[in-house]
Amino acid sequence: MNITTRITKLDNPESKLKALATVVLNGNFAVGGIKVIGTEKGMYVAMPNHLGKDNQYYDDCYPVTAEMRKAINTAVMTAYENNDTAVIKSEPEAIAMKVKVLPNNNHDSNLKGFAQITMDDCFVVSGVKVFDGANGMFLQMPQYKNSAGEYKNIANPVTKEFHDELNNKVIAAFKNAVTATTNQQEAKAASTAIKR
Numbered sequence: 001m002n003i004t005t006r007i008t009k010l011d012n013p014e015s016k017l018k019a020l021a022t023v024v025l026n027g028n029f030a031v032g033g034i035k036v037i038g039t040e041k042g043m044y045v046a047m048p049n050h051l052g053k054d055n056q057y058y059d060d061c062y063p064v065t066a067e068m069r070k071a072i073n074t075a076v077m078t079a080y081e082n083n084d085t086a087v088i089k090s091e092p093e094a095i096a097m098k099v100k101v102l103p104n105n106n107h108d109s110n111l112k113g114f115a116q117i118t119m120d121d122c123f124v125v126s127g128v129k130v131f132d133g134a135n136g137m138f139l140q141m142p143q144y145k146n147s148a149g150e151y152k153n154i155a156n157p158v159t160k161e162f163h164d165e166l167n168n169k170v171i172a173a174f175k176n177a178v179t180a181t182t183n184q185q186e187a188k189a190a191s192t193a194i195k196r
Contacts, residue, residue: 001120002026002093003071007036007079018043021076025123027092028162031061031155033144034072036080043080045073048154050127050144060142061125061155068122092159095119097166099173101130103181112137113174117166125155130174137171 002025009019019036033048047062063069098118104111115128127142142154157163 001068001071001095001122003075005075005079007076007083009080009083019080021045021079023072023075024158025119026095028095028157028159029119029125029155029166030158031125032152033060033154034076036076043077045076047072048142048144050142058126060127061123063123064118065122092162095162096121097169099170101170101174101177103174103178113177115139115170115173117170127154128170130170137174139167139170 004024004027006022007019008021010017016037016039017035018038020032021034021036022030022032023034024030031048035046035048037044037046047059049057049059052058063072096119098121100116100118101113102115103113110131110133111129112132113130115130116124116126117128118124125142129140131138131140141156143151144154146152157166
């Protein structure tokens with residue numbers, strides 16, 4: 001997978017947080033909120049995460065292979081060491097996607113489901129939400145709340161073509177998951193009725 005990087009160094013010598021990075025995967029999908037952290041043991045790259053209700057941190061976007069983790073770490077640390085602040089553009093390349101969707105059991109809510117997207121079998125985006133709005137179904141990418149109280153996307157498509165492809169795949173997976181759940185419930189009800 002082709003990785004391009006933008007780095008923003010932070011000017012606070014007392015802070016362990018040294019820089020923020022954004023990576024673009026195959027020219028199609030941007031992931032921000034990546035941190036360069038300095039400790040007594042050295043520098044490391046931390047993927048965007050959030051604090052759960054159980055006071056544990058969970059990654060929102062993350063590599064799932066050692067090769068992808070190394071590629072992202074190398075790209076981010078190289079940009080950091082070279083003071084690279086320019087956005088590097090590349091031609092978009094296809095990204096294979098696998099989608100898992102969990103429908104929301106609260107049928108009265110506009111929030112219809114939760115999705116996890118695996119890209120090229122090496123990078124995961126979790127925390128994607130499927131909503132049903134006035135103009136139809138749409139996705140909300142994982143977000144964080146900034147210091148001004150505004151919500152900002154952590155990750156998002158950077159081309160209209162990839163945005164449409166991602167939207168269509170996740171919504172199709174959601175509809176398939178709802179159909180499968182309905183079929184299972186109907187089969188269970190029929191089985192229970194036969195036993196009586």
